[in-house]
Amino acid sequence: MDKFFFKSAKINEFRLWGLIFTMAGMGVMILGTAGIVFWGQAGKIIAAIFMVIGMISLLISVIVYFWAGMMSTSATMLECPECGKPTKMLGKTDRCMFCKTMLTLDPAQATHLPRETTAASESNP
Numbered sequence: 753m754d755k756f757f758f759k760s761a762k763i764n765e766f767r768l769w770g771l772i773f774t775m776a777g778m779g780v781m782i783l784g785t786a787g788i789v790f791w792g793q794a795g796k797i798i799a800a801i802f803m804v805i806g807m808i809s810l811l812i813s814v815i816v817y818f819w820a821g822m823m824s825t826s827a828t829m830l831e832c833p834e835c836g837k838p839t840k841m842l843g844k845t846d847r848c849m850f851c852k853t854m855l856t857l858d859p860a861q862a863t864h865l866p867r868e869t870t871a872a873s874e875s876n877p
């Protein structure tokens with residue numbers, strides 16, 4: 753599944769992106785401030801630009817964190833069939849937060865179905 757960047761659960765992935773944007777935002781702002789030291793007057797303009805980029809990055813991280821929080825409330829709680837730990841799923845397909853096993857609610861995408869499969873999904877090959 754190449755739609756997963758880090759081969760982890762979507763919630764964990766969102767948290768990771770949030771962290772990346774926070775770090776990038778702070779890094780850019782520090783770099784911008786350092787510009788004043790290195791380039792003096794010209795550095796101030798660069799610092800201002802970097803400050804804005806940093807602020808945008810931090811804003812994105814807040815949105816990502818907020819979005820992750822919103823999504824985790826609507827996530828499906830289920831017990832992972834592989835490791836037995838309670839995990840959260842976003843959408844129809846997601847990875848287990850603990851053992852990274854691909855989990856799906858869509859019988860058409862399932863590679864193997866659980867034993868308690870009902871007649872509804874038996875029509876699938």
Ligand SMILES: [Zn+2]
Pocket residue numbers: 832833834835836837839848849850851852853
């Ligand atoms: Zn698991």
